[in-house]
Amino acid sequence: MKKEKFETYRFVKGEDLNHHKTLFAGRAAEWFVETGLMATSFYIPAKNIVMVNINQMSFYKPIELGDIIQCTSLVVYAGRTSFIVYVKFEVEEEMRVEGFISYVNVDENGKSKPHNIELDLETDEIKKLNERAKKFLDK
Numbered sequence: 001m002k003k004e005k006f007e008t009y010r011f012v013k014g015e016d017l018n019h020h021k022t023l024f025a026g027r028a029a030e031w032f033v034e035t036g037l038m039a040t041s042f043y044i045p046a047k048n049i050v051m052v053n054i055n056q057m058s059f060y061k062p063i064e065l066g067d068i069i070q071c072t073s074l075v076v077y078a079g080r081t082s083f084i085v086y087v088k089f090e091v092e093e094e095m096r097v098e099g100f101i102s103y104v105n106v107d108e109n110g111k112s113k114p115h116n117i118e119l120d121l122e123t124d125e126i127k128k129l130n131e132r133a134k135k136f137l138d139k
Helices: 025-040 124-134
Strands: 006-011 049-059 068-078 082-091 094-105
Touching: 006 025, 025 049, 025 068, 025 082, 025 094, 068 124, 082 124
Parallel strands: none
Antiparallel strands: 006 068, 049 094, 068 082, 082 094
């Protein structure tokens, strides 16, 4: 049985800030991609995962020095060779950043290969996120 959600935490330090004294978007993107990769690695080895696209990464409110970010990721779509992962960042239970990232399963030569993973879409949360993720398939 695979873990449904992956959670980790980040402490925002001075070197993570931009010129506005809030979390630098580049640092947030690094943590965003890393958090998504960890959820995907519950299904296949990390060495076989390649990020294809940050489909969406929306910032709702600034993250500041000293904030502790709860980073949560969940695989919400599994294609033949690909995955779409939902990632969100919360501070004190308030959504600050959310979005979707696409990853693909590759072989030792970097060629995409089937992963044979089927997701359980039984919870309402996963069903809703799965529907949101599907809009990125045609792009």
